[in-house]
Amino acid sequence: MAGVRITRLPPLPTISEIIRIYRLQAKKKLSQNFLLDMNLNRKLVKMAGKLKDNLVIEVGPGPGGITRAILEKDIHSLVAIEKDRRFLPGLQLLADAADKEMRVSQGDIMDFNLDPLIPDEFKKPWEAAPPNIHIIGNLPFNVSTPLIIKWLQAISEKNGVWKYGRTPLTLTFQKEVADRMVSPILTDHRCRLSVMCQHLCDVSLQFVIPGKAFTPQPKVDVGVVKFTPLIKPLIDLPFKLVEKLIRHIFQYRQKKCKHGAATLFPLNQQELVTELFDRSGVSPDSRSFMITMEEFNRLCQVYSDICDRHPDIFTYNFRSADNAKAIRQKNHLQVVQFEKQILYGDPSDFKKDFDIDKN
Secondary structure (H helix, E strand, C coil): CCCCCCCCCCCCCCHHHHHHHCCCCCCHHHCCCEECCHHHHHHHHHHCCCCCCCEEEEECCCCCHHHHHHHCCCCCEEEEEECCHHHHHHHHHHHHHCCCCEEEEECCHHHCCCHHHCCHHHCCCCCCCCCCEEEEECCCHHHHHHHHHHHHHHHHHCCHHHHHCCCCEEEEEEHHHHHHHHCCCCCCCCCHHHHHHHHHEEEEEEEEECHHHEECCCCCCEEEEEEEECCCCCCCCCHHHHHHHHHHHCCCCCCEHHHHHHCCCCHHHCHHHHHHHHHHCCCCCCEHHHCCHHHHHHHHHHHHHHHHHCCHHHHCCCCCHHHHHHHHHHHHHHHHHHHHHHHHCCHHHHHHHCCHHHC
């Protein structure tokens, strides 16, 4: 894919003309929204930073607005991956104009193997500066969150594109999702996604594109987010273990975090909840959005140690049918106790003994 660098494209139909020529319409079921304003496309690409001599991987190029902005840079080469076959002829028109510096591949990025498209010459040690590879994309809303979770796992495991080094990404998300990704503690948007992104990457919201700039116009604005993988993650443990603990802690966001932590362990091993908080030094009365990254790290380390001692703990699923039955049985016993208390006990003890709703 090497060749003469492209810094200027020959005269081409505009993006609007491409849409008209190929009779392209955004498909609602694919969450497609076109960004036709080339000034905004160029600004988005500019936010990616220095792209000189980079192999750029564009995800979901659609009619090719961002693609053109990328090709105006002094890049090494471009790989465009598009799921919707309707856009391939227009993208191939750009590839032909780009003197074969651009490769168009049809496929779903959720299961697309990029390895064969990246020459070994781009590989750098993880501890070094990021390689000359950059992923850019205006992602459909319906795949953006599952895709970034998939890529965060690849970053954690240093596979896929990230076996070549700390490959950065510049991507679009719904503004609310972008806010969650960059949200610090003690803020309304702090959530599981915030911790998962920030413990693995330097994450920054570059700028916001108003919804009216897209065709068709979505009901929300769009945030452009840049990710650069950290040399050392803030929680240095397997991705699935970290994700599970954080997901459970944030399960009851407005309640004390001990309630979410309790769902990590079987009903007959709830003493492990006490161990989790005692050994980590994290207050069980904290709300999830109040917990710092260092505190999450300590919680994960203790949880990992508990899982090493009790291998069945990690695979425990509190939503399983068997566990749901056990919870119903426990609640039934509590109801029976309550009824007995009404008949025979001291009414002043009702509240402290009846704790069905405390979880």
